[in-house]
Amino acid sequence: MARREKGYTPVYSDERSATSLDNVEVELSEARAKQPSQWHRFRSWTLHAIFIIAYSTIFVISMIRGRLSAGVFSQIDCMLNSLEALFWNQTLILITAPPRAIGDETHLEVFPIQGPPHGKYTGEPRPEVDQAWKDLLQCPVSDEWVHRWGRQHEAVKLPDGGYLGMLSVFHELHCIVCSARGSECVRVANLGHQKRLYQTLSPKYYFPNATDKEIAINREHNQHCLEVLRMGAACRGDISIITHMWTDKDAQPIVNQTAPHQCVNFNQVMDYSRDNAVDVYQDNYIVHPKFGPSFPHGHSIKPFKEQAMGRHH
Structure with missing residues (x-):
């Protein structure tokens, strides 16, 4: 029989939820104070550099003396692995140049998802939900970034400089609810459907006149x-520990949703996107090299339900 610790009250109830969250917030406050400072990160990088220099020195000396033993080969392999890791870390810093304005500071946050779904982004279909999801914006990408990736021959050039792009986080959010501002939504709307996982929960509300073909294509996009x-x-591999707990409703444990996650400041992400937003729906703003202007007469930004299916160009 497992020993029951003093003060252990394992059954979760609605009355305990507030206390549980308060305790987590206290733990988060203590954890935030223990987060590594910039000095610790600098010291870590310095130590890595020292190790790499040391391995490089061993390699050069061994080559000069012609004593490439099995042990030295092992050292060479380790050195190359370190150099490769350093190269990719530095490359990742360079290729993420546009979002660098957001900063690299993170914070611990408990997702408010314990209990039934709530908040402005979920619930039954209503204008407030649609409006909340509209603020997902396109942004320009610098010439330097596009050329570094070798995409200058395929990227969509903007008339006032830079190329059309978006932060990856908005691509994922578009997959949950495709904003009327997203170029992907417009292209899909031409076929009379949109790839929105949230909207597919209420097909009669969002897609009242969808054909069988449109429903099939929408299913493919949902996949x-x-x-x-x-x-x-x-890719991100969130390793926050999620525990379970008992309830007074049945014998099966439930997930305790109060696990702290390490998060970026999403307000800064939104600020960066707003400051660099591009309205691709301006008349003749972006032009296809073969088919001409993508939106010769602009585009009406309306919820999908208000748009006549298959009539937008």
Whole structure:
């Protein structure tokens, strides 16, 4: 029989939820004070540099003396691995140049998802939900970034400089609810459907006149969105520990949703996007090299339900 610790009250109830969150907030406050400072990060980089220089010195001396033993080969392999890791870390810093304005500071945050879904982004279909999801913007990408990736021959050039792009976080959010501002939504709306996972929960509200073909294509796009979200989650690999707890409703444990996650400042992400927003729906603003202006007469920014299906160009 497992020993029951003093003060252990394992059954979760609605009355305990507020106390549980308060305790987590106290723990988060203590954890924030323990987060590594910039000095610690600088010291870590310095130590890595010293190790790399040391391995490089060993390699050069061994080559000069012609004593490439098995042990030295092992040292060379380790050195190359260190150099490769350093190269990719520095490359990642360079290729993410546009979002660098957001900063690299993170904070611990508890997702408010314990209990039934609530908030302005979820719930039954209503104008407030649609409006909340509209503020997902396009932004320009610098010539330097596009040339570094070798995409200057395929990227969409903007008439006032730079190229059309978006932060990856908005691509994933578009997969949940595709904003009327997203160019992907407009292209899909031409076929009479939009790839929105949230909207597919209420098809009669958002897609009242969809044909069988449009529903099938929408399903294909939803599969794409699920894969985008899966790969995004795997890429970031959130390793926050999620525990379980008992309830007074049945014998099966439930997930305790109060796990702290390490998050960026999303307000800064939104500020950066707003400050660099591009209205691609201006008359004749972006021009396809073969088919001409993408939006020769602009585009009406309306919720999908208000748009006549298949009539937008």
